Amino acid sequence: MTSSEISAPERIEVQSPEGSYAIYIGEKSLRTLDALLRLHSLSGRAAIVTNHTLAPIYGELLSELLGAPLIAVPDGEQYKTLETVRTLYDRLLELGIDRRGVVIALGGGVIGDLAGFAAATYLRGIAFVQAPTSLLAMVDASIGGKVGVDLPQGKNLVGAFKQPAFIVVDPTLLPTLPDIEWICGTAEIIKAGLLRDEALLDADLYRRDNKAFIDVLRRAIQIKVDYVQRDPYEQNIRAELNLGHTFAHAVEKVSGYTWRHGEAVGFGLVAAARLSYAVGLCEAALPERVESLVSAVGLPTRCSFEPSAVRAAMRTDKKRQGETMRFVLLRGVAQPEIRDDVPAQAVLDVLESLRH
Numbered sequence: 304m305t306s307s308e309i310s311a312p313e314r315i316e317v318q319s320p321e322g323s324y325a326i327y328i329g330e331k332s333l334r335t336l337d338a339l340l341r342l343h344s345l346s347g348r349a350a351i352v353t354n355h356t357l358a359p360i361y362g363e364l365l366s367e368l369l370g371a372p373l374i375a376v377p378d379g380e381q382y383k384t385l386e387t388v389r390t391l392y393d394r395l396l397e398l399g400i401d402r403r404g405v406v407i408a409l410g411g412g413v414i415g416d417l418a419g420f421a422a423a424t425y426l427r428g429i430a431f432v433q434a435p436t437s438l439l440a441m442v443d444a445s446i447g448g449k450v451g452v453d454l455p456q457g458k459n460l461v462g463a464f465k466q467p468a469f470i471v472v473d474p475t476l477l478p479t480l481p482d483i484e485w486i487c488g489t490a491e492i493i494k495a496g497l498l499r500d501e502a503l504l505d506a507d508l509y510r511r512d513n514k515a516f517i518d519v520l521r522r523a524i525q526i527k528v529d530y531v532q533r534d535p536y537e538q539n540i541r542a543e544l545n546l547g548h549t550f551a552h553a554v555e556k557v558s559g560y561t562w563r564h565g566e567a568v569g570f571g572l573v574a575a576a577r578l579s580y581a582v583g584l585c586e587a588a589l590p591e592r593v594e595s596l597v598s599a600v601g602l603p604t605r606c607s608f609e610p611s612a613v614r615a616a617m618r619t620d621k622k623r624q625g626e627t628m629r630f631v632l633l634r635g636v637a638q639p640e641i642r643d644d645v646p647a648q649a650v651l652d653v654l655e656s657l658r659h
């Protein structure tokens with residue numbers, strides 16, 4: 304396959320306080336990475352950061368294509384740590400990557416966060432390119448400039464804002480993604496649909512054989528882009544992206560992280576819709592619609608955890624005097640509303656109604 308047989312990827316522009324950058328979306332666009340690096344005048348030495356799962360599938364080919372070395376770390380959230388970042392610094396130094404160098408993150412959100420944090424801090428920051436390979440990273444994690452690592456005390460406790468030079472989204476990488484990871488990625492797209500785009504609320508779109516899936520990617524990416532452009536440092540409106548996430552983070556935590564983030568988000572969307580109805584914000588049809596969609600794509604709509612335990616695991620900064628809490632709720636599809644006055648009892652009642 305020569306690059307002349309690949310049509311030029313579509314380009315979405317993202318404005319950020321550090322300047323604008325592009326998201327290229329297109330079939331086989333990863334194979335144009337060499338040309339994109341040149342287009343962006345990134346002529347310094349490049350290193351590709353990936354994991355041991357992706358190295359043999361895509362990493363080695365990309366490494367050959369670019370003539371750039373591959374740095375592979377173990378696969379898994381448990382390796383999104385400062386220790387792993389330290390090993391990245393060591394390799395970057397060994398490889399002689401200097402200030403003109405570029406780090407290319409080839410992987411899911413874990414690799415994007417890790418490699419981005421290394422790029423943000425190595426030599427006080429070098430260029431960074433995102434090549435997301437998971438559905439979640441394509442529509443969510445790679446966009447918005449948040450990078451970082453976990454500490455034993457909690458997830459994402461150390462990090463930085465680091466905008467990429469560009470992002471390249473290639474849907475031809477998705478067929479190798481395990482089903483469960485695919486389903487988890489759909490949770491964030493359904494969330495985006497509930498916030499802004501009713502056309503995304505159709506279970507048929509999320510079949511793995513959907514030939515027009517690139518349209519879904521484009522729409523979901525555009526929604527995240529709109530949010531991060533309006534609120535790059537997450538001071539106000541970007542908080543709407545937390546729809547379903549107050550429940551989700553709590554369920555992940557109570558499950559001892561045996562629930563994946565996307566699964567917890569699926570459940571969290573159902574809970575947030577029920578809560579919206581419980582406080583009189585929307586019609587009963589909304590939670591019913593959310594529940595049938597979440598369940599149709601294969602995400603959980605029930606959990607077995609004690610409501611009081613889930614409530615207790617909700618981040619304390621979102622509780623106000625223990626009585627009322629802050630939530631992103633929905634008046635309807637594409638009508639989110641941030642409310643600070645949600646009674647804690649209503650949260651408990653919703654959790655009880657979703658218990659199995």
Ligand SMILES: NC(=O)c1ccc[n+]([C@@H]2O[C@H](COP(=O)([O-])OP(=O)(O)OC[C@H]3O[C@@H](n4cnc5c(N)ncnc54)[C@H](O)[C@@H]3O)[C@@H](O)[C@H]2O)c1
Pocket residue numbers: 354356357360378379380383410411412413414416436437438439440443444445446447448449450458459476477478479480481484487
């Ligand atoms: N920075 C942000 O704004 C942001 C936003 C959301 C999530 N995140 C972070 O993203 C991480 C979750 O990302 P994720 O869901 O992509 O998880 P992940 O990076 O762990 O990837 C999931 C699994 O899929 C595999 N995989 C990825 N792409 C593949 C492909 N094309 N083919 C085969 N296997 C593939 C990975 O090796 C991994 O085993 C979390 O650490 C989360 O904190 C960050």
Ligand SMILES: [Zn+2]
Pocket residue numbers: 491548564568
């Ligand atoms: Zn999420």
